[in-house]
Amino acid sequence: MTYVFNVWIPFLPPGINQQYGRSKIGRVYLKPGARVWKSHAAIVVGARAGLIDWKDCDKPFSIKIYVVGSKSDADAYIKTVIDTVCTKLGFDDKRIASQSSEKCKLQxxxxxxxxxxxxxxxxxxxxxxxxxxxxxxxxxxxxxxxxxxxxxxxxxxxxxTKTIDGIKQGVYVKLFPAEEI
CATH class of the missing domain: 1.20.5 (Single alpha-helices involved in coiled-coils or other helix-helix interfaces)
Structure with missing residues (x-):
C-alpha cells in the first residue's frame, strides 16, 4: 500500500518567536499560542487522515510544506507542522527522512x-x-x-471562489514515502 497524505490546514502557526519559550531553569516549552494552534491543526489532520493506520508503515517519509499568506520565513513553521502531523498520525517524527518548505501563492x-x-x-x-x-x-x-x-x-x-474554503492563508502539507537512498 502506498501511503500518501495531503492536508490543507487553513490557518498559519504562530511565528518562530511565539512558538517556544525558555523557563527560568533553562527548559524549552511550547508557548500557549503554539499549543492552541497544534490542537486546532490536529483536529484538521485527524479529520483528513481517515482509517489508515500510519504506524503499520515502517518506511521513512518525506514531507513538503507549502506556506500561503505568511510574511515569515517558510522554514519557520517546519518543526511545529511536522510534530503536529506526525503526532496525530501516530508515528515518531524521526521517521521523516527529508523535509522542505516553500512560500507560494494561493493559486x-x-x-x-x-x-x-x-x-x-x-x-x-x-x-x-x-x-x-x-x-x-x-x-x-x-x-x-x-x-x-x-x-x-x-x-x-x-x-x-479564488480561495480554499474561503481562507487565504494557511499551510498545505504533503507527506509521502521517502525515496530509497
Missing amino acids: FVRDMYCSEEIERIKKEKENRIAMGPEGDDYFKEYITSVYDKNMEVFLQKMND
Missing part, C-alpha cells in the same frame, strides 16, 4: 489541492464500488451518483 496551492482532491474522490468512488456486492447495478449506480454529486459540489465550490 498554486489551490490548483494542487483541487487536482489531488479530484483524484482522491475518484479513487474513493472506485474503492466503494469494488467493495460492493458483485453484479449489483443499483449499488454501483447509487455510489456513482453520490460521488459524482460530491465532485460536482466540490468543483462548483472551487469555481465560485
Whole structure:
C-alpha cells in the first residue's frame, strides 16, 4: 500500500518567536499560542487522515510544506507542522527522512489541492464500488451518483471562489514515502 497524505490546514502557526519559550531553569516549552494552534491543526489532520493506520508503515517519509499568506520565513513553521502531523498520525517524527518548505501563492496551492482532491474522490468512488456486492447495478449506480454529486459540489465550490474554503492563508502539507537512498 502506498501511503500518501495531503492536508490543507487553513490557518498559519504562530511565528518562530511565539512558538517556544525558555523557563527560568533553562527548559524549552511550547508557548500557549503554539499549543492552541497544534490542537486546532490536529483536529484538521485527524479529520483528513481517515482509517489508515500510519504506524503499520515502517518506511521513512518525506514531507513538503507549502506556506500561503505568511510574511515569515517558510522554514519557520517546519518543526511545529511536522510534530503536529506526525503526532496525530501516530508515528515518531524521526521517521521523516527529508523535509522542505516553500512560500507560494494561493493559486498554486489551490490548483494542487483541487487536482489531488479530484483524484482522491475518484479513487474513493472506485474503492466503494469494488467493495460492493458483485453484479449489483443499483449499488454501483447509487455510489456513482453520490460521488459524482460530491465532485460536482466540490468543483462548483472551487469555481465560485479564488480561495480554499474561503481562507487565504494557511499551510498545505504533503507527506509521502521517502525515496530509497
